[in-house]
Structure formats: structure tokens, C-alpha cells
Amino acid sequence: MSDALPPSPSPEPSDPPPADRPSRRRLLGGAVTLGGAALLAGATGLQSSASAATRPYISTRAQWQARAPRSTATILSRVPDHIVVHHTATANSTDYSVNHAYALSRSIQNYHMDSNGWSDVGQQFTISRGGYLMEGRNRSIYALDTRTHVVGAQCAGHNEHTVGIECEGLYTSATPPSALFSTLVRLCAFLCDLYAIPPSSGIVGHRNYVATACPGDTFYSMLPRLRQEVAAEMGLVGADATEHPLPDLGRGLRGPQRAFDHGPALARGERG
Structure with a gap:
């Protein structure tokens, strides 16, 4: 049975907007947006329309009351080349409020730090079923502002480039839910634009890198649609989003997944 669709969240939660530094996009007056779309169009032979992806509202760690990390996340000067989609493997809640979204982020951080022994949240961003988007690992918004990459702990062997x-x-x-999927489209479009990641090959599921069922058979089957909608959001015309070069390593995998622990996140030698 399909889930009931929640109402779309407001563009910004009731909390005040984050008081961090202005985004690189705002500082450059949209130059990153237009430059990213033009760079992608030139590299792939696609046509680029005048529209461009805009940065969605991201609730900061201060807003969802994150714990202090055990250590400051590593920032790399190079940009990431892939976006990895996960599911939390938690219950499909019908509480679509911002308060629930913030509680979700706290629960993920507690599990990653207390059960996994990591320094902080593993992923860079979290989206609730109500469509609220939140910063995950510390310095993730800073990485957007500076067009750099913060190393996470979410995909074994591939954390330094995803x-x-x-x-x-x-x-x-x-x-x-539609609210979650819509927010995911907007976030992926912004990330692809900012980092010049081609949606057709750069948006993958966790199971494309490691043998896990994540992000679930149904969500994984929707990735071609996600790539198409991201390309449209970016104003790219003629993108083929149905194929990508990575195999489905999770095909046929079954069995329960523990909440917040849906497959290998760290490889030997990597730190959480």
C-alpha cells in the first residue's frame, strides 16, 4: 500500500534562517549556477536553458540541536563527483512536522556516534518524509559555501569523492512521499550544478557502490526519474538519465535492515 502524501513543507521552517556566512552562490550573484550549467552542457553536449538550480533551504545543525562532534570533519579542496542516495531504513512515519524532522537528525547522530563510534553524523544531508532538508555532518554547509568537499562516513571506500x-x-x-522526493530533486540539482556533476551518471544509489539493499528496491527503481527531474530542474535539455555506468550490487538482496545502519559505510582504514 502506498503511503499517504504529506503536505509540502514551507520553503523555510518556522525557525529563523541560518546565521552562517553567505553562500558562494549569493556572493557571486548566481555565477556559480550559470557557470555550472554551462560547464555541464559543454562537457556532455547537452543544451542548457536559461533556468538554473537554486539552493534549497537547509536547516543548520544548530537548528536541530546537534551534539558537538568528537572531531572537526575533514575538508578537501577538490569537489565530489557523485551523489549517493540512501534510505534510513526507519519506520515510514506519518509525522511530517519540522519537529519530527529535527528529532530524526538527532536520532541519526546519536546512533552514528554512540552505536557506531563515529565522530559525528555519517551523511552530509538528511531529508525527512515531510520534505525538510537538514545539514548532517559538521561543515557540510561550509563545504557548499566554499565549493569544497567535506568527507563523510556513508559509503565504504567512496567517502572522499561522494x-x-x-x-x-x-x-x-x-x-x-512526494514532499521528500521534491526536496531531493532540488538538493541534487543544486549539488550537480555547484559541483558540475552530470545527473545522468553522477546520481547513484548506495547499492551501486556496496552490496546493500539501500535505498530499497522501490526507491532504487525511481533513480532514473530522479535523474530526469534533476536535469530538468537544472535546465539541461536532452539528458539521458536512464543509464549509468555502475552495477546494481544489491540486486536480489533481501532481509531486514537495522535503522540507520543499512550497509557498509566505512572501509578498512577509513574513519567515521
Whole structure:
């Protein structure tokens, strides 16, 4: 049975907007947006329309009352080249409020720090079933502002070149709510534009890198649609989003997944 669709969240939660430094996009008056779309169009032979992806509202760690990390996240001067979509493997809650979204972020951080022994949240961004977008790992918004990459702990062997997005819920058979999916489209479009990541090949599921069912069979089958909608959001015309070069390593995998622990996140030698 499909989930009931929640109402779309307001562009900004009731909390005050983050008081961090202005984004690089705002500082450059949109130059990054237009430059990213033009760079992608030139590299792929696609046409670029005049529209461009805009940065969605991101609730800061201060807003969802994150704990202090055990250590400051590592920042790399190079940009990431792939976006990894995850599901949290938690219950498909019908509480679509911002308070629930913030509680979700705190629960993920507690699990990653207390159960996994990591220094902080593993993924860079989290999206609730109500469509609220939150900063995950410390310095993730800073990485956007400076067009750099913060190293996470969300995809074994690939944390130094990927951005991880946790989507609340379990999608082995259920469909993600429209509010969640819409926010994911906007975030992926912004990240692809900012970092010049081609949507057709740069947006993948966790199971494309490691043998895990994440982000669930149903959500994984929606990735071609996600790539198409991201390309449209970026104003790219003629993008083929149905194919990508990475195999599905999770095909046929079954069995329960523990909440917040849906597959290998760290490889030997990596730190959480």
C-alpha cells in the first residue's frame, strides 16, 4: 500500500534562517549556477536553458540541536563527483512536522556516534518524509559555501569523492512521499550544478557502490526519474538519465535492515 502524501513543507521552517556566512552562490550573484550549467552542457553536449538550480533551504545543525562532534570533519579542496542516495531504513512515519524532522537528525547522530563510534553524523544531508532538508555532518554547509568537499562516513571506500543524502523511511516496497522526493530533486540539482556533476551518471544509489539493499528496491527503481527531474530542474535539455555506468550490487538482496545502519559505510582504514 502506498503511503499517504504529506503536505509540502514551507520553503523555510518556522525557525529563523541560518546565521552562517553567505553562500558562494549569493556572493557571486548566481555565477556559480550559470557557470555550472554551462560547464555541464559543454562537457556532455547537452543544451542548457536559461533556468538554473537554486539552493534549497537547509536547516543548520544548530537548528536541530546537534551534539558537538568528537572531531572537526575533514575538508578537501577538490569537489565530489557523485551523489549517493540512501534510505534510513526507519519506520515510514506519518509525522511530517519540522519537529519530527529535527528529532530524526538527532536520532541519526546519536546512533552514528554512540552505536557506531563515529565522530559525528555519517551523511552530509538528511531529508525527512515531510520534505525538510537538514545539514548532517559538521561543515557540510561550509563545504557548499566554499565549493569544497567535506568527507563523510556513508559509503565504504567512496567517502572522499561522494556526497551522501539520507532519506527518511524504508523503501523496499513503499514509495517515498512526494514532499521528500521534491526536496531531493532540488538538493541534487543544486549539488550537480555547484559541483558540475552530470545527473545522468553522477546520481547513484548506495547499492551501486556496496552490496546493500539501500535505498530499497522501490526507491532504487525511481533513480532514473530522479535523474530526469534533476536535469530538468537544472535546465539541461536532452539528458539521458536512464543509464549509468555502475552495477546494481544489491540486486536480489533481501532481509531486514537495522535503522540507520543499512550497509557498509566505512572501509578498512577509513574513519567515521
